[in-house]
Amino acid sequence: MAADRLAETVRTEGARILATLVRTVGSLPIAEDAVQEAALRALRDWPRTGVPDEPRAWLTVTARRVAIDIIRREGMRAGKERASMNLAGPDAVPDIMPDLPSDSVVHDDRLRLIFTCCHPSLALDAQVTLALRTLCGLSSAQIAAVMLMSESAVAKRLTRTRAKIARAGIPYRVPDDDELPARVASVCAVLHASYTIAHSAVGGERLTDVDGRREALRLARLVHELLPNEPSPMAVLALLLLTESRCAARVDDAGDPVLLADQDRTLWDTTAIDEALILLDTSLRRTDAVADPYQLQAAIAAEHARATCYQATDWTEIVRLYDLLLTVQPSAPAALARAVAIAESDGAAAGLDALADLDFDRDQNHDQRWHAVRGELLAREGRYAEAVAATRESITDEVSAPERRHRERRIVAWSAAGQPERYR
Amino acid sequence: MPQYVALTYTKDVDWTAPENAKEMAEYEKFGETHGAVIRGGAALYQTSTATTVRVKGARGGEVVLSDGPYAETKEALTGFYLIEAGDLDEALRIAADLPAAWDGAVEVRPTIDFGG
Numbered sequence: 001m002a003a004d005r006l007a008e009t010v011r012t013e014g015a016r017i018l019a020t021l022v023r024t025v026g027s028l029p030i031a032e033d034a035v036q037e038a039a040l041r042a043l044r045d046w047p048r049t050g051v052p053d054e055p056r057a058w059l060t061v062t063a064r065r066v067a068i069d070i071i072r073r074e075g076m077r078a079g080k081e082r083a084s085m086n087l088a089g090p091d092a093v094p095d096i097m098p099d100l101p102s103d104s105v106v107h108d109d110r111l112r113l114i115f116t117c118c119h120p121s122l123a124l125d126a127q128v129t130l131a132l133r134t135l136c137g138l139s140s141a142q143i144a145a146v147m148l149m150s151e152s153a154v155a156k157r158l159t160r161t162r163a164k165i166a167r168a169g170i171p172y173r174v175p176d177d178d179e180l181p182a183r184v185a186s187v188c189a190v191l192h193a194s195y196t197i198a199h200s201a202v203g204g205e206r207l208t209d210v211d212g213r214r215e216a217l218r219l220a221r222l223v224h225e226l227l228p229n230e231p232s233p234m235a236v237l238a239l240l241l242l243t244e245s246r247c248a249a250r251v252d253d254a255g256d257p258v259l260l261a262d263q264d265r266t267l268w269d270t271t272a273i274d275e276a277l278i279l280l281d282t283s284l285r286r287t288d289a290v291a292d293p294y295q296l297q298a299a300i301a302a303e304h305a306r307a308t309c310y311q312a313t314d315w316t317e318i319v320r321l322y323d324l325l326l327t328v329q330p331s332a333p334a335a336l337a338r339a340v341a342i343a344e345s346d347g348a349a350a351g352l353d354a355l356a357d358l359d360f361d362r363d364q365n366h367d368q369r370w371h372a373v374r375g376e377l378l379a380r381e382g383r384y385a386e387a388v389a390a391t392r393e394s395i396t397d398e399v400s401a402p403e404r405r406h407r408e409r410r411i412v413a414w415s416a417a418g419q420p421e422r423y424r
Numbered sequence: 425m426p427q428y429v430a431l432t433y434t435k436d437v438d439w440t441a442p443e444n445a446k447e448m449a450e451y452e453k454f455g456e457t458h459g460a461v462i463r464g465g466a467a468l469y470q471t472s473t474a475t476t477v478r479v480k481g482a483r484g485g486e487v488v489l490s491d492g493p494y495a496e497t498k499e500a501l502t503g504f505y506l507i508e509a510g511d512l513d514e515a516l517r518i519a520a521d522l523p524a525a526w527d528g529a530v531e532v533r534p535t536i537d538f539g540g
Contacts, residue, residue, distance in 0.1 A: 168534045169511040169534060171510075
């Protein structure tokens with residue numbers, strides 16, 4: 001097995017066994033340390049001894065032994081302020097060594113872990129970071145790369161989050177039916193945020209981080225598999241798949257962004273699109289009330305996915321979906337996207353009017369996008385000087401390097417276009 | 425069982441005044457409903473009655489008093505409950521029953537168990 005395949009197996013199997021260990025030792029930090037140590041031993045021994053027939057069993061047994069060692073050691077240290085989620089204490093040591101857990105036990109434990117990591121009493125950033133750590137098994141360094149943070153900041157955040165879980169007594173439990181909808185919504189927010197953070201890495205040299213997106217997708221798939229009847233995780237997975245399906249077409253060979261209108265649609269991943277459309281359809285059929293924000297965003301992405309070419313896009317339907325989205329979840333990015341859709345359905349002038357109506361907040365990142373869209377629409381109206389000015393204003397520190405190059409090329413083109421004929 | 429403090433942040437009024445009797449009755453109702461898990465608590469007089477104490481330097485230093493609460497905020501700390509709950513979810517459910525939760529905000533904090 002190649003080194004990176006081996007590392008991947010160890011990481012995913014490690015993440016899979018963590019949840020059960022958390023329950024049996026009653027402590028997230030101890031279980032995490034134990035799984036990490038078991039993973040290190042696997043990476044050290046397996047290249048020499050060969051991968052065991054049942055890698056998961058090997059890791060489970062090894063992690064349990066490590067956990068028992070840690071608990072004994074901590075127990076000897078007078079057992080003061082032992083991080084425990086009000087579960088079994090050191091007395092439970094003998095119980096850590098029963099048979100390997102069945103699939104249904106693992107299933108329930110993983111759900112518990114998801115709801116603990118995505119508890120609404122934790123800040124969204126903290127939830128995302130912890131989910132990437134415990135559910136995807138990423139290291140602090142890997143999370144730092146995905147979230148564009150320093151490794152020490154990630155480590156500090158993880159420590160603070162684990163401490164809150166232990167001290168505030170965030171339970172390790174699947175919520176009751178009456179609480180479930182709100183809690184599932186919280187889980188969905190984490191799934192969506194994990195992907196968006198990795199999808200549009202701000203300011204960096206690369207437009208996206210491929211690994212971070214794959215992990216977020218894996219997480220969304222896991223939650224959908226664990227909660228197969230819930231429409232929201234289904235819609236989130238559909239939304240992420242639809243966004244992901246365009247990835248090959250989103251950037252050119254130089255790594256620069258390609259606008260939706262100019263994308264080579266044959267590069268779109270039709271397998272992902274087909275799966276997403278079925279998921280979205282099922283999700284909508286299971287929802288009798290108003291569609292949720294994920295379903296609406298997925299429906300918008302699905303409209304694009306269904307259009308054989310940019311000209312075939314049903315912009316009237318997309319405007320309608322954005323109107324619905326803004327009713328259930330008003331947001332600056334959605335309002336901006338609606339203005340773009342209006343420009344496509346009713347012309348650039350109508351789009352500029354919609355843009356002018358936006359009471360956009362002074363959020364830096366939104367600000368630059370607003371100016372960028374305005375530049376594009378002004379140029380379509382032939383108002384090149386204004387388009388250049390707006391686009392200049394859109395180039396701020398928040399803009400990623402490829403995106404900045406793209407906008408600079410627009411400025412050059414429009415500056416030339418704005419010249420009187422004889423000077424061209 | 426873990427204990428939590430629920431700090432109520434609401435408008436800064438005199439809870440003994442007759443015009444607040446209706447709200448006080450709601451707090452009493454809360455007290456009756458959750459009496460089994462309430463381990464203590466108090467309603468506080470207005471922040472205008474507060475005195476903030478600081479000692480300059482170290483113990484024994486000059487005592488500096490100032491009139492008013494530690495922090496001036498739109499909504500003020502007006503009371504607290506000590507609550508026993510199995511876990512945070514249980515504590516949050518109880519806190520959501522406090523009138524302050526809709527008339528202001530309730531901050532729920534785990535207390536440290538020093539054992540013994």
